[in-house]
Amino acid sequence: MDNGNGGPNAWGDDKFDLKDKLPQLNFKGPGTGLLTIVIIVAWLASGFFIVKPSEQAVVKRFGSVVRVVGAGPNYHLPYPIDSVDKAEVTKVHRLEVGFRTTRAGVKSLPQEALMLTGDENIVSIDLSVQYKIIDITKYLYNVHDVEGTIMDIAESAIREVAGREKIDDILTIGKNRIQTETQKEIQAILNSYGAGIQVTAVQLQDVEPPQEVVNAFKDVASAREDKNRYINEAEAYQNEIIPNARAQAETMLQEAEGYKQNKVSQALGETARFESVLKSYRAAPAVTKKRLYLETMEKILAESDMKIFDSNIKQITPMMGLNRALEGGSK
Known part of the structure; x- marks a missing residue:
């Protein structure tokens, strides 16, 4: 726009023509x-x-x-x-805490692995976490640096769980419980973040005391294993011996019962015989006494090795072999 003096106006709003420039x-x-x-x-x-x-x-x-x-x-x-x-939603992803698996082998990371137990001991724990995506929108946009976040959460969770446990339980019987509790802790925190992730497994890969005291802990663990083995052997022996003892006791009871019945039967039989003799004795005392005497002598003589000789006989045929019997005092 001309300002009347043949040039651009003071405001600089002259026309710009692209054709003039290009x-x-x-x-x-x-x-x-x-x-x-x-x-x-x-x-x-x-x-x-x-x-x-x-x-x-x-x-x-x-x-x-x-x-x-x-x-x-x-x-x-x-x-x-x-x-x-x-994002891959069917793949099970895996993260490692306390160590890293490389082509050259396994590399330990003490700054992640070493932690304090509930009884104020130090333990080294290597942990692996497996997870999958269940909500891709939350996974992509609710959490920045998902893997780094899960690593931090997992390390924090295992430290919290280990801080409630005794070192003996961590090294021996408490591993399954620690894995379960750690998985629950990680999942709860991820849910609070709305991460869209499901933790499928938490595994303790390697749990051991620091190298400075590892031999002493191995001795303790070995002693505990021996104790458990002895207990198992004792229980096995108990399970074997008790049924046998019960069977023997039952056999002895049955034998005692049989012996009892036999003795009772004998006593009843003798009682019946005595009553029969008594009845006969009351009916004919002299005859009964004579009969009992003869029966008794019959039994005695049948079991005795006796020889009876007439005292008037002076000579006995040698072939009978009776001279020695006479000299020995036989009658």
């Missing part, structure tokens, strides 16, 4: 329309994408979540309108 550019050439169509088609085609079978994808429009799509070919509006984020 006289060499020609926007009306014969190939311009085709090029524009190609660019538009290519831009629209950039919205096609593939989701793998193990993945899910989140489509965002101007930064806001629009939908979640599963495996297969899909389409979203081209950038910068829509964008896509993917």
